[in-house]
Amino acid sequence: MTDDVSANPFLVASGLPCQLPDFAAIRDVDYLPAFEAGFARHLAEIAAITANPEPASFANTVVAMERSRAMLTRVENVFFNIAGACGTPAIQDIEQRIAPRLADHGDTVLLDNTLYQRFLAVPTEGLDAESSRLVAEYRKSFTRAGVGLDAAGQARLREINGQLSTLGTQFSQRVLQGINDAAVFVSDRTELDGLSADDLATAAAAARAAGHGSGYLLTLILPTAQPAMEVLTNRETRRRLHFASLGRGAGDGEANVLGLAAAMAALRAEKAALLGFPTEADRAIEPQTAPSLESVHAMLSPITAAAVRNAHAEAEKLASTAGHDIEAWDWAFYSEQVRRDEYGVDLAALRPWFELESVLENGVFYAASKLYGLSFAERTGMAGYHPDVRVWEVFNEDGSTLGLFLGDYYTRDTKRGGAWMNSFVEQSALEGTHAVVVNNLNIPKPPAGEPTLLTYDEVVTCFHEFGHALHGLFSAVTFPLFSGTNVPRDFVEYPSQVNEMWILWPEVLANYAKHHQSGEPLPEGTADRLRAASLWGQGFATTEYLGAALLDLAWHELAPGTTVEDPLAFEAAALAAAGMDLPAVPPRYRTGYFNHIFAGGYAAGYYSYIWSEVLDADTVAWFKANGGLSRANGEHFRSTLLSRGFSVDPLQAFRDFAGRDADTAPLLARRGLA
Incomplete structure (x- = not known):
């Protein structure tokens, strides 16, 4: 490795269209020198702001701050997507080394009282609304970071932040190891009865890739529930798969993360106390759209009671169908049987109609075209960071470039579980940049030459993640701090959940759901049956989600000084206290693989999915009441909400869109909780 950055690809902005990172030129050895050069350059930029002899002004302080950090942002945006999508041992080593350095650097900037005093001195009279908001948000960021603490308090805070960054990196890397280690090997084909020929071929290919000369390997996805549980007829295979999933992170090997989770929760509680909050949950929720921790509990409590009642009723029905008591590894299998028998819906049998290419081009992109006037051109000459990554240029209706969209759809051993959206370049009028965003999914890759057939849940994920991408692409703000998805955590899921509504919209469904061999449309009435069946299973779905959300809050409501030994x-005690100790309905994530809250930025924030769903369900109702899939509706949603990022208060943006505050009734109806 060399510290010479004169030829480093991160030294200046990329010359590729929309500043797409030049992935072909980036090597692993470039990252650490680029980070170090970025730290030094940013500190020099901060020093220039604080040393400026002129009185503090919006231009020489706030705008200067917004223009700083460019090199560091370039390398950070690329590196952390690579760490999630291609976490090789070399990348993991860099991540472990750089995470505490980033935490320390952030503290160096935001705990700089001289810089803070200069921001306090910036006059705000005469500023436009976005500029005035920018000053206010920067001032808040300093105080939230602890600039008001004394020297001893700041020193301890920096220690805590460094330790948390190190532990979070270790947690994420061990969860990836745990997903790979927990894959279930099956030697006897008869034990996989129920899997389609495509699934069997994928499992056989996974076994060969893992070094098995024969047999099949069932790889896992991040949540507790595994898709194969819906179709495997062999109860023992289902049981093996369930316990492999449930036990991740809690074994005796190197992938155990329970001690890391407890240590992080204790450190977060101490940090909250240092900053004047009763708990980490109170501290984390303070800048969100939810007004308080108490308001979050007030919303979740009645939904929890109703969801558990529905789950018990569903369990009784499933036991009647199965002829025996339902265990956790039985639930999905018999739930799908009820869906088939009573609603005429066989989700597994629908996969031939959900081919990835058609879902993308004729579904996800088509809906965006009809709603927003967008068009897409795949740029095969633009390299992604992995051979599986594809690049599309996205155009507005008038033919102007909106930005670039990258898709990385297949799972691999070096990719963390789940699905996510990242920004490589954020839109900013100040910098003259267009957005460059990526969607990452974890779809099993079929053998060469075979089609990629999606489960219905994977179709939902494609539309959901593209909703995040649209939020980033449509950003039309001046300042990078406000760009795209840089909104409160409990608002960020809202636009992505809204985009799911187009999955079963008749015009969209008819355009993409065609049999991959015959081209035939979905059998008549399938969509109606899917809609009719949508309430079935909501007791389970809501309960498993709320179990995870309440477990998250329990970890982050610890009193300072509390040590969790076990x-x-x-x-178990947290779930029991919340009335969620249902053995047949485990939480969507258990502590041992709850990456969202211990390594993914959602600490005390997993509630945000259902909090955002209030806005989502109400927005879906608005679209249906106003004509649905139309350019006028799309333009209204884009201009009043999607394009505004954090340049306005998010709930005000919703009022600007809907003309009123949100109504909870559509959410309760959607989940069968009215």
Whole structure:
């Protein structure tokens, strides 16, 4: 490795269209020198702001701050997507080394009292609304970071932040190892009865890739529930798969994360106390759209009671169908049987109609074209960071470039579980930049030459993640701090959830759901049956989600000084206290693989999915009441909400869109909780 950055690809902005990172030129050895050069350059930029002899002004302080950090942002945006999508041992080593350095650098900037005083001195009279908001948000960021603490308090805070960054990196990397280690090997084909020929071929290919000369390997996805559980007829295979999933992170090997989780929760509680909050949950929720921790509990409590009642009723029905008591590994299998028998819906049998290419081009992109006037051109000459990554240029209706969209759809051993959207370049009028965003999914890759057939849940994920992409692409703000998805955590899921509404919209569904061999449309009435069946299983779905959300809050409502000696016992007690101790309905994520809250930025924030769903369900109702899939509706949603990022208060943006505050009734109806 060399510290010479004179030829480093991160030294200046990329010359490729929309500043797409030049992935072909980036090597692993470029990252650490680029980070170090970025730290030094940013500190020099900050020093220039604080040393400026002129009185503090919006231009020489706030705008200067917004223009700083460019090199560091370039390398950070690329590196952390690579760390999630291609986490090789070399990348993981860099991540472990750089995470505490980033935490320390952030503290160096935001705990700089001289810089803070200069921001306090910036006059705000005469500023436009976005500029005035920018000053206010920067001032808040300093105080939230702890600039008001004394020297001893700041020193301890920096220690905590460094330790949390190190532990979070270790947690994420061990969860990836745990997903790979927990894959279930099956030697006897008869034990996989129920899997389609395509699924069997994928499992056989996974076994060969893992070094098995024969047999099949069932790889896992991040949540507790595994898709194969819906179709495997062999109860023992389902049981093996369930316990492989449930036990991740809690074994005796190197992938155990329970001690890391407990240590992080204790450090977060101490940090909250240092900053004047009763708990980490109070501190984390303070800048969100939810007004308080108490308001979050007030919303979740009645939904929890109703969801558990529905789950018990569903369990009784499933036991009647199965002829025996329902265990956790039985639920999905018999739930799908009820869906088939009573609603005429066989989700597994629909996969031939959900081919990835058609879902993308004729579904996801088509809906965006009809609603927003967008068009897409794949740029095969633009390299992604992996051979599986594809690049599309996205155009507005008038033919102007909106930005670039990258898709990385297949799972691999070096890719963390789940699905996510990242920005490589954020839109900013100040910098004259267009957005460059990526969607990452974890779809099993079929053997060469075979089609990629999606489950219905994977179709939902494609539309959902593209909703995040649209939020980033449509950004039309001046300042980078406000760009795209840089909104409160409990608002960020809202636009992505809204985009799911087009999956079963008749015009969209008819355009993409065609049999991959015959081209035939979905059998008549399938969409109606899917809609009719949508309430079935909501007791389970809501309960498993709320179990995870309440477990998250329990970990982050610890009193300062509390030490959790037995994380699994703590987890069990937390679920029991919340009335969620249903053995047949485990939480969507258990502590041992709850990457969202211990390594993914959602600490005390997993509630945000259902909090955002209030806005989502109300927005879906608005679209249906106003004509649905139309350019006028799309333009209204884009101009009043999607394009505004954090340049306005998010709930005000919703009022600008809907003309009123949100109504909870559509959410309760959607989940069968009215």
